[in-house]
Amino acid sequence: MSSTGSNTFWSRLARLGVAGQAALVSLVIAGLALITAPIAQAVSGTIGLAAVGVAGGACWVGALAALLFVSLFPTPQTALYGLAGGMFFRTTLPMVVGVVLHFKVPALADAGMIFYLLVFYMATLATETLLLVAKIPNTPNRRNPASDPSHG
Numbered sequence: 001m002s003s004t005g006s007n008t009f010w011s012r013l014a015r016l017g018v019a020g021q022a023a024l025v026s027l028v029i030a031g032l033a034l035i036t037a038p039i040a041q042a043v044s045g046t047i048g049l050a051a052v053g054v055a056g057g058a059c060w061v062g063a064l065a066a067l068l069f070v071s072l073f074p075t076p077q078t079a080l081y082g083l084a085g086g087m088f089f090r091t092t093l094p095m096v097v098g099v100v101l102h103f104k105v106p107a108l109a110d111a112g113m114i115f116y117l118l119v120f121y122m123a124t125l126a127t128e129t130l131l132l133v134a135k136i137p138n139t140p141n142r143r144n145p146a147s148d149p150s151h152g
Helices: 003-015 018-044 046-071 079-104 106-110 113-134
Strands: none
Touching: 003 113, 018 046, 018 113, 046 079, 046 106, 046 113, 079 106, 079 113, 106 113
16 A cells, blocks of 8 residues: 555544444444354354354444543543543453353353454454554654753
């Protein structure tokens, strides 16, 4: 990909609002569900499809909650609060749902729901990381303080 194409890609990601980010995360979840559903069906039958649905749904809700929370802290001074809160929602919601259902619904556990949950979790984590990194302003003239002659 050329430098201009790369810049266009990053600038488009950076301009996405919360609704656009949510749509992108939803597309990733849907695409991954289309890939994992036939595998789950072949391995575990109908309950495998339920396992994929529950795993994808739990990660989708966690990812959307994280995106919404991060959007509440748009300034560089408050970005760390948004990042920490986003991590909490993105991690806690899917993992609590996964652990509870793993022990309360043996059929989902037998169908490998926790493994599907981890697949969806990693995909949403990667997608949200791309979205958040794209929001970091590009500062090509940033200087390294260690190489600055006026520094200490």
